[in-house]
């Protein structure tokens with residue numbers, strides 16, 4: 001049966017209004033057209049139909065947005081911390097009031113099931129904003145006992161924490177609403193102003209967020225959004241002399257190019273990049289709950305999550321049983337359009353992405369791996385793929401080494417904990433890892449040995465706003481969320497005063 005796409009005749013009038021409102025940037029507190037009026041088509045991944053447009057911004061639009069952010073910065077950094085907190089709380093309240101609309105837009109734009117955008121992405125969006133809302137009144141430096149060896153002299157020394165200035169946030173398409181909130185909330189909490197560049201593939205919800213920030217009362221110019229191509233808008237932001245910091249989430253290739261370009265003007269840079277995260281399953285784990293967690297950790301949102309646990313290593317005695325349980329879990333999923341309530345797995349975001357994922361799977365077959373699940377390629381109007389388990393995966397296979405960013409789990413066996421750690425670390429990336437065991441001593445022994453920014457034990461690596469998220473090595477540097485996520489938008493100034 002050919003799978004249909006979302007029925008957009010039945011969406012809410014508010015969602016229809018967002019899709020139909022035409023291409024616009026959000027600069028200086030208002031929706032404005034881009035300088036050239038050029039547009040980027042927006043597609044529904046469930047039907048491959050064009051559903052809306054984004055403005056195809058240019059360097060001139062970036063100049064205007066950065067100028068608006070720079071003009072707003074002196075007043076915003078001087079705004080009382082309690083007022084910055086109040087506005088963040090008010091923004092979160094308005095987002096919650098509009099949660100159904102935002103979730104509907106996100107599902108239509110990105111493809112994920114509605115329950116996921118409504119509960120999970122919305123939860124992570126609100127959680128981050130409310131967590132960061134608590135910080136403005138708690139930003140503090142240190143006093144330092146200064147003992148400069150000049151006879152008879154006295155000094156007072158202390159540090160202050162200051163906002164870095166105008167921030168450029170460049171974000172990917174997979175969870176645009178959450179990604180935008182993870183960048184905007186700490187930046188404005190710290191006293192920075194910001195220009196956000198959403199992905200050209202999906203970014204409608206980011207413009208809705210910006211408008212809700214205006215309604216919440218953020219001064220004009222504090223939060224700006226310029227849509228457009230990475231090679232144009234992204235590059236112009238990275239090179240702009242008045243941008244003090246770039247916070248980027250996306251692929252490793254783009255991240256490295258951005259860091260290289262930003263180095264020319266010595267900008268601060270934070271990179272949240274790709275991953276190839278391992279999951280280590282010991283035979284003593286509660287297998288049923290582990291299978292559920294492992295599958296959610298890779299197949300949720302069709303594997304289009306940076307921390308997706310895409311490489312599973314199973315203690316050999318449990319291997320056959322685990323592969324069979326994974327197969328049963330994956331083959332029982334309902335794949336379909338995101339707005340249909342029964343859908344458990346939506347389409348992937350684009351035809352390019354679908355073709356790339358199928359390419360990895362045919363390559364895996366040619367390299368000797370076994371696809372144990374049903375035919376991954378689903379006939380449909382949109383970019384549907386079934387969750388796929390690849391057994392007998394060996395370390396040199398491309399599907400094991402490279403980030404697929406799709407619903408593909410590779411499985412291999414290990415014989416002892418040392419081998420499991422070696423396999424887990426056999427990657428250029430270092431974003432996240434999961435360990436499944438009923439023996440906490442085993443977990444504690446392994447945690448320090450894994451080279452990643454995060455280790456989850458007996459759970460998939462859910463984001464929690466107080467726990468920093470980020471990677472090592474090819475997965476980047478710097479952190480989103482947590483106190484470190486705020487720190488990335490602050491500079492330390494040392495003050496030394498001679499009093500005698």
Ligand code: NAD
Pocket residue numbers: 170171172173174197198199200228229230231233234235238249250251252254255257258272273274275305306307403405431469470471475
């Ligand atoms: P991408 O790197 O292609 O694009 C990300 C953003 O960068 C987009 O807005 C794009 O327009 C922009 N861009 C592209 N080229 C640019 C350039 N030369 N200069 C400036 N900006 C440029 O990534 P994507 O395909 O949108 O997203 C998928 C990737 O994002 C995956 O690799 C995934 O792992 C990663 N990701 C990482 C995290 C994390 O927290 N580590 C979270 C989500 C996604």
